Amino acid sequence: MTKILIDGHEHDLPGELTMLQACEAAGAEIPRFCYHERLSIAGNCRMCLIEVRMGGKPGPKPVASCAQQLKDLPPVKEGQPLHELITNSVTVKKAREGVMEFLLINHPLDCPICDQGGECDLQDQAMAYGHAKFNRFEENKRAVTDKNMGPLVNTIMTRCIHCTRCVRFAAEVAGVDEIGATGRGEDMEITTYLERAVTSEMSGNVIDLCPVGALTSKPYKFNARPWELTKTESVDVMDAVGSAIRVDARGPEVMRILPRTNEDVNEEWISDKTRFACDGLRRQRLDRPYVRRDGKLQPATWAEAFAAIAVRVKATTGARIGALAGDLCAAEEIKALKDLMQALKSPHMDCRQDGSLLGTDSQGNRQARQSYLFNTNIAGIEQADAILLIGTNPRWEAPLINARIRKTWLRNPVRIFRIGPAHDLTYPVDELGANPQILSEIAQGHHAVFQTLKDAKHPMLIVGPQAYARADGAAILALSAQIARETGMIGPEGQWNGFNVLHTAAARVGALDLGFLPGPGGRTTHGMIEAARSGELDVLYLLGTDELPSYDLGQAFVIYQGHHGDRAAHRADVILPGAAYTEKNGTYVNTEGRVQLGRRAIFPPGDAREDWTILRALSEHLGAVLQYDTLEQLRAAMLQDAPHIAHKDLAPANPGADPTIWTRIGEEGAIDGTPLKAAIHDFYLTNAIARASQTMAECSRTYGRGGMTMAAE
């Protein structure tokens, strides 16, 4: 700790703090452009100048406070006053005004047509720290040609003030060293290498980082002003990370999606899919019910649609009805559908579109919650010193988790191993091949990796969809759990837990928690598809399932409830238009088991309704009335199935309560030697919203099918 005076008041602060951080801790505001908490320090904008008095004497010149630590100051001599940092003197004010004047020399005065207007650091700070006494800008301003940075980032490079935040973000956080500053002095320009698109799935974050309007959002270009937008805090559903987002809407349209800070989940980044797929919310929407008549889907009223369903459901028995839940559903509608199916006495329910056996064994017995969670927690990754990736490509399946692993790798010595197809993850990985049989070798301790994991203090493994969605997925899970047990990944209660399952669907963990799983004698996803094809199921209820392995469902009567006219809607006999994630209040449980609330930003289009209300209304027509009339009553009912849903925003710590749960994960069995295959073939087109988005289609074209730095597969 260092004793220091800040603006006349004494403070005792850690010496590692930069002067800027110290001044902030003391409550003084320091303007800045290049400094960013999560990036390395550049010290080139000079906006954070302060005055430093050492031993009572004024310093020779102002100091860039972001680039100096308190411990850089010489020790205080006997009898002399403490060093002082001054942020409010005339010198500091003049220094800031001078820097601002320099920054504005070449900055165009195009705020009225600039997308950053209203949320621009330069605009705000020019108001607060610039001076308006006179105008010395008589020379011509420098003009810079705009650069191509791909389909997402729009550039107006004349506005650039050379803070290099984007350069540092690309090199450090995104791990794609492709943005740089060429030339020098007045001719310095920010550009990508040969103006190629940035090959990162996190590139959109440079838009938020840019303190001026040089890098702005291409799809959002000239679309709205920040003060016109209604801001709604919500969570993302594009993957199972559950990133904190803010949905900015104007009237009935979502205009853009921005990240919110959540240190435990996404820090302050989001993936490009999260940010830019929102134009998919406007296209391909199901905005009224449809009923198939004479082989063609035709518009209908809600009453007609419900009547058509009631005829078919009443003509059959519960044992011949099945229900599947998709990847984007909120927990509320999953609970409502589960209750409806139980009221109809059907055991055939499954939320695992990918055909995996997470959450149950092959007899259908429920397994402990820890068997399908990311138990280490996302923030916990930072402690890891050895990581085994089993059948996962976190860069596409959960970009924010990949960014966390990269952050860990940058800061700590961490060994990372992978079993699965090779793919550039932005950090070095020791490849163990794609054959999963190597797992038994590791589990028996015959492989060097076993010892590395055992010697590590905080070892962890991540089982991904490439592995658990296979036919032998349960056996892979069992072996993974065995490796976790025997390498000491699972500590006592509240301690380190290194067993992780990585989900890709935002709805999955919530559905598993609520038990939207085959009941006694019930069929799984594959079972239901088979049964529908062979005529053993008469009615199939698809709740937003657009990624089923097959839509060849025989003669079954298919009800599709969802928000996009995607794959499932084409096969449906009745379509019930639901709400997308920005249009309903919903509970989502992320891959860590963190319960988060998504909030309604806009209303669903046309006749579409919030999903649980559709099921509630349908239940009356089917004579199996659901016992809740409000969202609150439904949420109270959810707690009976999964009491932990009451604990919002928290990820479960390692419970360690019953050590035997770790021996009951998956099922022992033979592992097939076929290599693991990529689970995601196109990062930009993984769900119905993204597939309807023009921006995502553009990305998919730019980065190629399979996209970006694709390794041999």
Add this chain to the structure above:
Amino acid sequence: MSLRRLHPQQPKHFAWTADNALWADRQIAKYPPGRQASAVVPLLWRAQEQNGGHVTEPMIALIAQQLGLSRIRVLEIATFYTMFNLKPVGQHLIQVCTTTPCMLRGSADVVAACKKHIHPNPETVSADGKMSWMEVECLGACVNAPLVQVEDDYYEDLDGPKTEALIEALRKGQRPKPGPQGINRLNSAPEGGALTLTGKE
């Protein structure tokens, strides 16, 4: 100084000659492990020399790969230092100093001679492909101003006609003696011989 960009026409490949490859390895070995990136300037310089005077994109890609750097980092360096030429130069590159002392001593005449006898525009190869010229900042030999640098040699104490003569000689394949031109002095010693320390005492 103008914008520095890679030339729009780029060759497909660049490879070190056998000698230069060995030389590059020796340069890289000079730096401690993990600091190989420090060799980027010497390597770029030698590659530019091997390529006849300018830096190309394949060269940047090769050097980046050799040093474990990303290509944008090498491009940043190549565009930062003005001694790396980004477009083709003539067989002889005449670098005319036009900084203040040279300007006062008549570098405008030197530039005029270059414009007349090489090409009206700087950094443009003459019709016969033999020459190009460019303005540079201080060459550090102000006492012999004005001067030009041709490859590794300085030609000093120039004026318009002397520059013309130099250009003509270079064009014919001759190589005049570097140093002060058409004036009786050794290097930067006084004209006509020493003026001080002439006596025995």
